[in-house]
Amino acid sequence: MGSDKIQPRTLKGFRDLTPEMMIPREGIVAAAKGVYESFGFSPIDTPALEYTEILLGKGGAETDKQLYRFTDNGGRDVALRFDLTIPFARFAAQHIGSLGTPFKRYHVGPVWRGENTQRGRYREFVQCDFDTIGTTSIVADTESTLVIHDLFVALGFERFSVRLNNRKVLSGVLECLDLADQAENVLRALDKLAKIGPEKVTAEMVSTAGCSEAQAAEVLALAAITGDNAAILTALEPLVGHSKQGQQGLAELTAVLEGVQAAGVAEGRVRLDLSIARGLDYYTGTVFETFLDDLEGIGSCCSGGRYDDLASLYTKQALPGVGASLGVDRLLAAMEELGMLEGRAASAPVFLAFFDAERASDYVALAARLRAAGVGVELYPEPRKLGAQLKYADRRGHRLAIIVGPDEWKAGCCQLKDLDAKTSDEVALDDLASVCLQRLG
RNA sequence: GUGGGUGUAGCUCAGUUGGUUAGAGCGCCGGUUUGUGGUACCGGAGGCCGGGGGUUCGAGUCCCCUUACCCACCCCA
Structure with a gap:
């Protein structure tokens, strides 16, 4: 069944x-x-x-x-x-x-x-x-x-930090070590350094990429480079050696860093990271990844x-x-x-309660006037209990709620509630649009 | 694709060595003199216990399969 x-x-x-x-x-x-x-x-x-x-x-x-x-x-x-x-x-x-x-x-x-x-x-x-x-x-x-x-x-x-590297630098270093044709396997092994340690990385390089122990050690030296961007650039120079490709990559990295600095980016927000080696196959020069x-x-x-x-x-x-x-x-x-989301489900910042069942058209007209003035307004479709309507508005995350009952209609005013601050003010209907705009900042 | 873990109400989870009508908190709905929300009190709804098969007198509880999610590998946004 x-x-x-x-x-x-x-x-x-x-x-x-x-x-x-x-x-x-x-x-x-x-x-x-x-x-x-x-x-x-x-x-x-x-x-x-x-x-x-x-x-x-x-x-x-x-x-x-x-x-x-x-x-x-x-x-x-x-x-x-x-x-x-x-x-x-x-x-x-x-x-x-x-x-x-x-x-x-x-x-x-x-x-x-x-x-x-x-x-x-x-x-x-x-x-x-x-x-x-x-x-x-x-x-x-x-x-x-x-x-x-x-x-x-x-x-x-x-x-956050934008991590910068250049494929040509990596290729150049490997070229100097005569490992250019094993680049992929070498870099894959190198990428595991933080997780499995230098000994196992060396072992993997020897077994999968056919490196000698000495070659593996040279590659590991690359990963051992630390410090600020300038220090890394300096340390890279000898590793790149005579590789034309490597030198070009180094020059490119230097140029990018200079430009970024000239643009006033804070030190540390963009930094060299030689472990950013992979990515899709089609990258040939600058590569970047961004981490929080x-x-x-x-x-x-x-x-x-x-x-x-x-x-x-x-x-x-x-x-x-x-x-x-x-x-x-x-x-x-x-x-x-990271708790950066506000959890608001309401698209319109202002909520208009439907209070007086006899005045449906007046509410529609009021909402229309506010929208025309540039205020996003959601009119509750039913004249339900006011408490229920306010609960709805609160949960959805509206910022302001407008309440106009029989008394207010006669007086030409309304109660304007700030749902976040839990305060309420009496506002003349003629001033309502401008007050809302002001409150919503 | 490989290895490990988890899967019980909307959510987070309890459920004793398998035993009668499966529980809690939060949430939700309603009410607390029919004009005011996040607090308080009262009441209510809501579970094929992920799905299928098996063992058993009897399974949320044991076994197998399957599926989804989480973690690691791999790869990536």
């Missing part, structure tokens, strides 16, 4: 968002848009579905496995995008003729990865990307770093880098680029965990 109802449920890694979560998420996106636009990035959009060949192999073997892929009704092999960068590369290759270079865009939208879920990791999540393409200038890297910095400041974070000091465990909330040959997969025209992706949903999870 059982119920004849279909059990309501959502797929693993997919979730519904209630107003309490959606309102702050919209806030994050709005803040991001504001910062992006202040740097001159323009919005674009692309389809969620792409031909599989567009996406396959572009993000590395790992993203291929995570692809949501199927055959559409027309027999086409299609897949859901797993990030916004690859579709943008395709977009750029297709439209760059009319767009012109350099081109700066931002893009907000959901992406899908069929991987295991974890804290702050979902199968469907929103990214908020910005990229500059059509220039190899390091200034673009510098400005990208500043975008990330300004973004986290705009979101209200004090304690109070919640490092949740991972990077904004990552990106320079990719000098990404669009070349789709066009002969050289379209180098640099950009990053803000993980909106991960950031939202972090902010929730």
Whole structure:
């Protein structure tokens, strides 16, 4: 037997968002848009579905496995995008003729990865990307770093750091050690340093990357470098040695740091971190990740880098680029965990109680007048008990409540309650709009 | 995909060596003379004990499978 109802449920890694979560998420996106636009990035959009060949192999073997892929009704092999960068590369290759270079865009939208879920990791999540393409200038890297910095400041974070590194530096060091062809295995082993210790890392380098003990020790020396940005740069110089690539990477890092400093960014907010080695396969120069000091465990909330040959997969025209992706949903999870969300479910800041059942039209008219004056107002739809209405308003998180009963209507005034401060004042209806605007700041 | 943990009311959890009508706190709804919310008092609703199978006279409690979530690995936003 059982119920004849279909059990309501959502797929693993997919979730519904209630107003309490959606309102702050919209806030994050709005803040991001504001910062992006202040740097001159323009919005674009692309389809969620792409031909599989567009996406396959572009993000590395790992993203291929995570692809949501199927055959559409027309027999086409299609897949859901797993990030916004690859579709943008395709977009750029297709439209760059009319767009012109350099081109700066931002893009907000959901992406899908069929991987295991974890804290702050979902199968469907929103990214908020910005990229500059059509220039190899390091200034673009510098400005990208500043975008990330300004973004986290705009979101209200004090304690965070943008971790900066450059793939060319790592490659250069490995080149000097004759390990260039084992870069991936070496860096993967190196990345585990903090977790498993130098001895095991050395062992792994020897076994998986074919390093000698001496080579492994040199690589570990790289990770041992600490200190402020200037100290790290100095220490890197000998390690990079004669590698042309390494020297260029070092010069790029230096340039970015100089630019960031010139822009007045506080020391420590942007810092070199030689462990930021990985990321998607297509990064070739600057790479960055962003960590919250109070919640490092949740991972990077904004990552990106320079990719000098990404669009070349789709066009002969050289379209180098640099950009990053803000993980909106991960950031939202972090902010929730850090208690940064207000928990307001009300979109309109002002609540208007429906008190006198005989005056429905008067309430509607009053609400309309306030809205016309720029005050967001929610009129309760039923003349329920006042206590119940106020409880509703309080729970939803309205800031102000307006009460107009028979007596007030006659007197042309109302009770204006501040729901947060728990105070109440008598205000003339003629002054109500301006008083509300003033209270709401 | 691998390993470990958890899954009992909306939420956080109790549930004794398997034994009759499964509990608490918070939340929710209603009420405390039909005009005022976060406090107090009273009352109420709400659980196929994640799902399926097995052992047993009897299972929330034991065994198997499955599913979801959490943690680690891996990878990443």
